[in-house]
Amino acid sequence: MALINPHINFNGNAEEAFLFYKSVFGGEFSKIMRFKDLASDDFQVSENEEHKIMHIALPIGNNVLMGNDVPEILGKTNENENRSKIAISAESKEEADKLFHGLSAGGQIEMPITDSPWGSYFGMFRDKYGIEWMVDYDPKYKGKVY
Incomplete structure (x- = not known):
């Protein structure tokens, strides 16, 4: 089965x-x-971008959270876009609380984490970097995709 990262x-x-x-x-x-790691005659990197991140990867369980800095030549990324959220399926209520409170620190809570009408323990927020997250724990699935 394919993984989504x-x-x-x-x-x-x-x-x-x-x-x-x-x-x-x-x-x-x-x-x-x-970016400086890729600098060459064919790929010029300005001094103010050489230390910026071209690629970073953090394994989380069987998945990988990846990211990069957008080069200035491509413009700015929209930090208020609202088309996507990163969904986390926690393995326990305690893990859901830890992740929700840790990641939402300094951010904006959209829906506090609590028992939801659909039977799971759920919350949503935008972190301090503008990234939107959903944290869910459903005892029927215990961290598995449903």
């Missing part, structure tokens, strides 16, 4: 955001590449 674009603060995500999820980065 979210990839997030940032406006120059990908490293800061991923250090924050690592502090909540734990684990170690499996890859960090900076």
